[in-house]
Amino acid sequence: MTRILTIAHTVWLGTIRKKDIYVLLILLGALLLAMVSLDVFGLGGAVRYVKDLGLLTAWFFSWILAVNISARELPTEETNGTVFPLLAKPITRAELIAGKWLGTWSVAVISTMFFYLLIIAVVKYKGGSFEFIPLAQAIILHSSALSVICAIALAFSTRMNHDAATSITYILTGAAFFIVPRVPEFMARETGFAANMLMLIYNLLPHFEVFDMRKRLVHDFGPATWKIFFIVLCYGALISFTFILISWLAYRNKRFSRGNLI
Amino acid sequence: MDNAIEIRTLSVVFSSNGRPITALDSLNLCVPSGQVFGFIGPNGAGKTTTMHVLLGFIAATAGEARIFNTDVNKSIARQRIGYLPEHPDTYKFLTGRELLVMAGRLFLIRGKQLSDRIDEVLSLVNMQNVSNRKIATYSRGMMQRICLAQALINDPDLVILDEPTGGLDPIGRMEVRRIITDLRARGKTVFFSSHELSEVELVCDHLAILSKGRLIVQGPTSKVVPQGESLEKYFMKAVSNQ
Ligand SMILES: Nc1ncnc2c1ncn2[C@@H]1O[C@H](COP(=O)(O)OP(=O)(O)OP(=O)(O)O)[C@@H](O)[C@H]1O
Numbered sequence: 001m002t003r004i005l006t007i008a009h010t011v012w013l014g015t016i017r018k019k020d021i022y023v024l025l026i027l028l029g030a031l032l033l034a035m036v037s038l039d040v041f042g043l044g045g046a047v048r049y050v051k052d053l054g055l056l057t058a059w060f061f062s063w064i065l066a067v068n069i070s071a072r073e074l075p076t077e078e079t080n081g082t083v084f085p086l087l088a089k090p091i092t093r094a095e096l097i098a099g100k101w102l103g104t105w106s107v108a109v110i111s112t113m114f115f116y117l118l119i120i121a122v123v124k125y126k127g128g129s130f131e132f133i134p135l136a137q138a139i140i141l142h143s144s145a146l147s148v149i150c151a152i153a154l155a156f157s158t159r160m161n162h163d164a165a166t167s168i169t170y171i172l173t174g175a176a177f178f179i180v181p182r183v184p185e186f187m188a189r190e191t192g193f194a195a196n197m198l199m200l201i202y203n204l205l206p207h208f209e210v211f212d213m214r215k216r217l218v219h220d221f222g223p224a225t226w227k228i229f230f231i232v233l234c235y236g237a238l239i240s241f242t243f244i245l246i247s248w249l250a251y252r253n254k255r256f257s258r259g260n261l262i
Numbered sequence: 263m264d265n266a267i268e269i270r271t272l273s274v275v276f277s278s279n280g281r282p283i284t285a286l287d288s289l290n291l292c293v294p295s296g297q298v299f300g301f302i303g304p305n306g307a308g309k310t311t312t313m314h315v316l317l318g319f320i321a322a323t324a325g326e327a328r329i330f331n332t333d334v335n336k337s338i339a340r341q342r343i344g345y346l347p348e349h350p351d352t353y354k355f356l357t358g359r360e361l362l363v364m365a366g367r368l369f370l371i372r373g374k375q376l377s378d379r380i381d382e383v384l385s386l387v388n389m390q391n392v393s394n395r396k397i398a399t400y401s402r403g404m405m406q407r408i409c410l411a412q413a414l415i416n417d418p419d420l421v422i423l424d425e426p427t428g429g430l431d432p433i434g435r436m437e438v439r440r441i442i443t444d445l446r447a448r449g450k451t452v453f454f455s456s457h458e459l460s461e462v463e464l465v466c467d468h469l470a471i472l473s474k475g476r477l478i479v480q481g482p483t484s485k486v487v488p489q490g491e492s493l494e495k496y497f498m499k500a501v502s503n504q
């Protein structure tokens with residue numbers, strides 16, 4: 001465990017000493033402020049729209065952040081040659097993978113908390129508020145979705161360079177986020193083989209929509225039932241674990257020599 | 263006498279654009295413990311490749327390698343090793359001290375023991391004054407020194423150094439020689455590659471010459487190099503006969 005935490009801690013230091021998090025945070029802040037002050041949509045800046053857009057941008061930014069930081073960890077270790085002194089230590093590949101995942105996921109979660117704080121402040125400024133329990137549930141499920149995203153990015157980055165792993169993770173998680181929830185619509189129109197294929201894809205891809213409580217927050221539907229909440233949490237843990245396992249399998253026997261990734 | 267490193271009929275073949283490149287060809291090598299062992303050979307001879315096999319970074323195409331009688335593919339084989347890579351590079355966002363803390367924790371050293379050990383290795387490589395600076399601000403030689411420090415953090419019984427004096431100033435070279443002889447005095451084994459033949463002659467008890475992936479000669483320095491000849495002269499002859 002010490003070794004896993006040591007790796008995670010190094011990921012932490014590496015991420016908070018680079019600029020991307022701050023850039024995203026400042027961008028989000030600027031966007032929110034622009035929304036509030038300029039009334040871009042001519043909607044009088046109603047609290048509901050601030051919430052809606054704020055939460056959407058929080059999801060968007062945390063997605064970008066999670067993919068970026070977790071897809072680059074392993075490939076940059078390799079291109080910079082820092083993987084050599086690291087693997088010369090008595091650390092197992094499993095510990096390395098676990099540490100990298102823990103590090104990137106926790107950074108993504110903490111920054112997402114900051115995003116939420118910003119949104120809460122702006123909503124408050126607009127005279128609105130969030131109910132505590134649904135908000136807490138939303139943040140926890142959001143974090144669970146980030147854990148899945150980090151695990152997927154890590155899995156791709158074990159055998160790809162930074163750019164390829166980043167792009168593929170964006171495509172896959174983007175598709176899972178935007179297309180998967182609409183598959184049942186397509187399915188209604190198809191029959192036979194096409195319908196079966198769609199069904200297969202539908203079941204295989206991770207379902208990010210189940211982690212998404214934005215509608216509940218925006219329309220004040222109240223909390224999700226605890227049973228559903230825990231089922232979704234378990235679902236997130238299961239997919240994350242699966243992808244971490246895949247990462248380990250892909251990395252376990254990986255050999256390192258010059259020019260592997262270049 | 264125990265052997266710190268044992269390499270038997272080790273071959274490594276890389277492929278580049280479909281063409282095989284033989285980096286090591288049936289290499290046999292024994293490094294006795296408690297000795298300073300110089301590993302020399304022209305560029306591309308396979309020195310770095312041999313070290314990479316010893317550390318489990320690449321797989322042997324054939325043959326086997328053992329460290330203190332443990333197969334090199336087991337992570338526990340690295341518990342008693344310190345390694346300085348050929349192109350030392352490390353996390354530039356850390357300070358020198360933070361790097362050593364990280365390295366020490368990976369060996370499960372902690373608390374006062376770790377901070378004492380860090381002070382010790384920092385003074386060994388003469389980096390106490392800059393240890394709180396970001397590694398990004400280090401010069402090449404300082405980078406080399408901090409990487410050497412992290413290689414020694416666990417007080418290893420076997421130290422594998424790939425061109426430890428490359429990039430160092432004359433004082434730095436002398437200090438590395440001193441570190442190597444200190445390690446020997448404490449019963450440690452040092453296995454290092456170098457192109458500085460005068461230096462090798464000065465500090466090595468044993469040496470091996472490698473060329474094009476093949477071992478040309480190995481043995482005690484005094485036996486390998488004929489009386490009255492310099493290692494450099496002998497090396498030139500041996501390699502050109504290949
Ligand atoms: N990843 C790789 N792919 C293809 N060939 C490689 C790879 N790594 C090393 N080689 C080849 O293997 C041979 C041995 O290289 P190695 O780096 O071990 O030499 P070296 O003795 O360390 O040389 P130097 O003194 O220049 O550091 C060289 O011909 C090199 O081109």
Ligand SMILES: [Mg+2]
Nearest residue numbers: 309310311348
């Ligand atoms: Mg080399």
